């Protein structure tokens with residue numbers, strides 16, 4: 064039986080799979096957990112990342128305002144379901160300790176590595192690329208250099224160094240609604256200089272248009288469990304579903320198993336109706352190594368935040384039984 068290698072999280076939010084239902088990933092009955100206008104002046108709050116901290120939870124939330132400007136906001140919660148969100152965006156500081164300005168951009172991920180929390184997001188630098196910042200305390204955020212040249216999206220860190228290097232997944236893209244995209248991996252000795260690029264996975268099967276890493280990969284006895292978003296294009300636009308794969312522990316650019324069917328698909332009303340219909344976009348998980356529970360945070364229809372659940376041993380068995 065596959066298990067999570069990591070911390071216990073006794074207060075992980077959880078609901079059992081509804082009776083008589085067979086989905087590998089199931090929705091929280093109280094979804095959406097974040098409403099679109101929970102921040103004054105917000106048009107939408109969606110693709111967002113949460114982590115446990117000091118017995119409670121913190122998160123970085125993407126909110127687009129009614130001028131459709133994209134910013135990152137701090138949120139706090141005792142139960143990881145009910146969130147207090149700041150009314151003003153996060154302020155980024157430079158290495159010289161001087162404020163640079165508000166954190167602009169979208170689709171944040173948060174990853175604790177060694178002694179601090181790294182935030183990666185889609186930053187604007189003559190087009191989208193991967194912004195990087197860190198914080199020790201979620202009070203002050205220091206911005207580092209952008210990781211890559213434009214155009215790139217979905218920069219997702221691994222939670223520990225491998226072979227002495229920081230590791231980040233990303234998806235080279237274009238300046239628009241990218242109709243292509245495979246997943247790559249890059250390595251860095253210092254979180255600023257990125258190289259030794261490796262190819263990880265292509266867009267194929269149900270995700271024939273593009274794929275992008277989702278939450279921080281989860282360390283398990285089987286390898287790195289990677290949940291990602293995959294996109295297919297229909298006559299009515301793109302559909303964003305969730306896929307899953309297992310990557311090799313020491314060489315995580317090598318795919319051990321990739322699940323042929325999607326593991327989650329926009330079918331609930333709040334995933335199918337909103338600013339961008341038919342989008343489920345995972346950016347974070349909470350995990351409990353003791354019970355194997357995984358809570359997945361995802362943006363729904365580019366409008367609200369949803370929560371879903373799965374069990375690590377069942378998900379890994381599903382991936383292996385249904386491998387491409």
Ligand code: BMA
Nearest residue numbers: 110169170240339342344365
């Ligand atoms: C991607 C990103 C995401 C968004 C998705 C669907 O390109 O912009 O933030 O959720 O499109 O619109």
